[in-house]
Amino acid sequence: MRSILSFLGLGGAEAEPAAETATVRKIVARLEALPPERARLIAAFAYVLSRVANADQEISQEETRAMEALVERHGRLPPAQAVLVVEIAKSQNRLFGGTEDFLVTRELASIVPAEEREKILDCLFAVATADGEISAVEEHQIRLIADQLGMPPRTFLELRRRYNEQRSVIRRLQRDAER
DSSP states (O other): OOOHHHHHTOOSOOOOGGGOOHHHHHHHHHTTTSOHHHHHHHHHHHHHHHHHHTTTSOOOHHHHHHHHHHHHHHHTOOHHHHHHHHHHHHHHHHHHHHHHHHHHHHHHHHHSOGGGHHHHHHHHHHHHTTTSOBOHHHHHHHHHHHHHTTOOHHHHHHHHHTTGGGBHHHHHHHHHHHO
């Protein structure tokens, strides 16, 4: 499987240290053995995944496992390290979510080339569908992240369409139509 760096097309432009947030620095500290650029990318990626998982104020075991698998696979981390990164990201999101969300997502946007951001959105939808359904608040959170990543609305809508069967809004409409 490809690394998160190649998966996201990370070229090598390093973000200014002042642009790093405390959340990203805390996770990066746990990844000291990795090159700093790669550690920052993994930290920001894990945190943004946790934003979606915690959108409804509850992170299910399925969402946690999905995040761990994504961080392990795309970050090329051993399973235990991926678990640690995800746990730190979840904890930081619960503690500082309101204030850190935009900052961490902006940092991720500064690291990841625009043409690779759709893949991040696909990972966000994978986390949201992990428990079988994308709630309205999860969908809204993904939309906010897409906007903060500078994604055109059309790209978000096209990608979201792939997940229509898992969207709670669509399921509710279908149930109402069947009555």
